[in-house]
Amino acid sequence: MEYKARSEMDPRFQWDMSHIFESTQAWEEAYAKASELISGLPVLQGTLGASAEALKNACDRLYEAAHAVELVYVYAFLCKSSDNGDPANQTMEGRATNLYVSFSTASSFFTPEVLAIEEDVLTKYINDPILSSYRHILEDTARGRAHTLDAAGEKMLAMLGDAAQSSSNTFEMFESVDMTFPKIRDEHGNEVTLTHGNFSVFRESKDARVRRESFEAYFGEFKKYINTLASMYAGSVKMDTYFTDVRGYSSACERALFGNNVPITVYDSLVDAIHDGLPTMKRYLALRKRVLGLETLNMYDLYTPIVDDVDFSVSYEEAKTLVKSAAAPLGERYAALLDEAYANHWMDVYENKGKTTGAFSCGVYGVHPYVLLNYTDTLDDAYTMAHELGHAMHSYFSSEANDFANHDYRIMVAEVASTVNEVLLTKYLLATETDKKKRAFILNHLLEGFRTTVFRQTLFAEFERRAHDMYKQGIPLTAENLNREYRALNERYYEGAFINELQDIEWARIPHFYRAFYSIKQPGRTSPGTVQKSHKSAQKLP
16 A cells, blocks of 8 residues: 555545635635735724624624635645645645734734723623624623733734644644655565555554554654654644733633633543543453453554454445445435535545545535545444544534524534444444444444543543643653653553553644644634634544
8 A cells, every 4th residue: 555646546536626616716816805805804993882783894894704714714724635745735725824814913903892892881782683693702702801912912912823833734744744654564464655544454453463563663753753743742832821821821721621611620520530430441451452362462452353353344435325324313414415425525535645644524614514534444434434424514504504603613512413423323333233243343343432532532631731731830841751741641541551662652643732632622713803724623533
């Protein structure tokens, strides 16, 4: 299995970007129109408190510009995600980011000016029917009063928008474009080039040698650059901390959750509950070790199925039928939309050189969602497809039912639609499969879902909090210090497994960490002066 260039891939399995803009020229025209809308925003400054009608006019104008900017950005974002190494895509995304920063800067007056309105007057405006479409947004704006700067301060922070993404952008280019992996020998002894996509296949291999060699080769490449990766992540943590301090939050975790109106006690309760469940994880690991007949359970043994002699490969074509059948309880309209997604190229299916790793769903208001996959014909890939299509349909129905200002949803509810789809797939497979070993295989996958989705994601959230707290305490975020903290968490969560030194650097390959506390949140849009620059409704790790 080798990387192919984007141009060598079969277009039948690539998403159709013409649904957003028919051509690059159409994108250029939309860019110019969005720029024109942005240039007209400053005249609104100083008018917001005049009346409910004036506030509505400002909101209408700001959201019109926000929608125009979002379409321009999401098109560029998706193009670059399909091939991060293409210079034209890089240029387009860079220009779209500049447009996004221009909008944020031009609209940065909005929140402080709204909060300058006397509270009783603002409450009257919020309750005026003329502003019903913006009521929730304005209430959220008012809720952030203590963390909002004056107009000059907000403009300064908005202008930092592009620079603040430098660590994340650098990691994405390094991981998706510049990073290459060595050859390993597959189960048949053939030399195969390791990639982000096929690593997930090899770590499930029944052959312990293949699991070990793929793990050592894959993580070994990250280890070669561990000091550079530590510097990248430290830069991201430092920017998080800067915004946290400037806005007066007690911690980066509090700031991350505030946008979703979630108290930090929810984070604490989650961690406590998972810690209480760790004895169950220990028993599961002991079961896995015994069933696999291993003297030592290594971390690279955690993904291989514990059921012998089962070939449960699922081609993309089979997955389409499987996911649609499993989703039948959701109704005929849902099924028809899945058919539309399959037929009209909503999904980008296979791995190519430079493509963003993992999987994600991206809602596009007024068009339809797009789904990125790196499909490798495994049952887990079918589950990933079901998961991301759950996000996609959530986005589709939310956009259909709401105006642009209210169509977004928060990550605290986002995973409901996706995990329901996974559960439906499990129930369908168990209802239709009669082979005992395959049924056991399906149940094994369900157990792994608990390990990876519930326990592993909480481990991630704990690591992020520790990293941010370390920086606040003056502890340098060196590779050695980050490795030590990650190892301590692995030893706690995976008691009974052997934690070798390569596992210590797993944090360095997690793209989620560049979106602080992504595991338990994702910032939503809280005012017309905010556009969500990253349009991944959710991203599943490779």
